Amino acid sequence: xxxxxxxxxxxxxxxxxxxxxxxxxxxxxxxxxxxxxxxxxxxxxxxxxxxxxxxxxxxxxxxxxxxxxxxxxxxxxxxxxxxxxxxxxxxxxxxxxxxxxxxxxxxxxxxxxxxxxxxxxxxxxxxxxxxxxxxxxxxxxxxxxxxxxxxxxxxxxxxxxxxxxxxxxxxxxxxxxxxxxxxxxxxxxxxxxxxxxxxxxx
Numbered sequence: 312x313x314x315x316x317x318x319x320x321x322x323x324x325x326x327x328x329x330x331x332x333x334x335x336x337x338x339x340x341x342x343x344x345x346x347x348x349x350x351x352x353x354x355x356x357x358x359x360x361x362x363x364x365x366x367x368x369x370x371x372x373x374x375x376x377x378x379x380x381x382x383x384x385x386x387x388x389x390x391x392x393x394x395x396x397x398x399x400x401x402x403x404x405x406x407x408x409x410x411x412x413x414x415x416x417x418x419x420x421x422x423x424x425x426x427x428x429x430x431x432x433x434x435x436x437x438x439x440x441x442x443x444x445x446x447x448x449x450x451x452x453x454x455x456x457x458x459x460x461x462x463x464x465x466x467x468x469x470x471x472x473x474x475x476x477x478x479x480x481x482x483x484x485x486x487x488x489x490x491x492x493x494x495x496x497x498x499x500x501x502x503x504x505x506x507x508x509x510x511x512x513x
Contacts (some may be wrong), residue, residue, distance in 0.1 A: 340404075348405075365484055371415045
């Protein structure tokens, strides 16, 4: 959620209108990008099964960063070519929704499940759900304020969150594709033991 999904999904008509899309085309633009994301969601689980959840999350997070940057540039420069550049905003939002729905969204919980064992899974998923829906509310709540106060740069806070998430997941999380639960738990135990040894050496 902290890559700004609800900011885009709930306020997409306003996003497009602020970008300079003619008002009579705004709803059609929203229908188009959400239609594309729906198709991506159908095939997303097959992509996750083929490449593994972590790889899908990292790649789609990188594409989300690119699409937010493209969105911001197109919004900030729309006055240079007001009949053309606003449509780049539609492309940016479309790419964002496709990779979120078909990648990040469908890969996150399989990755979380892979990191847990039977004794902890229910608790982890319960806390994860609380965090997910709390962040969902927060992103939706602040969206209009960001649109009003930041204008073309409304999505930059989510770009920053996506960048931090990409770095943290790339550094600290292992790929789970082709590994069983024991191997994954051994990885985390190994990291914990290494951290403990480093701490004791200090």
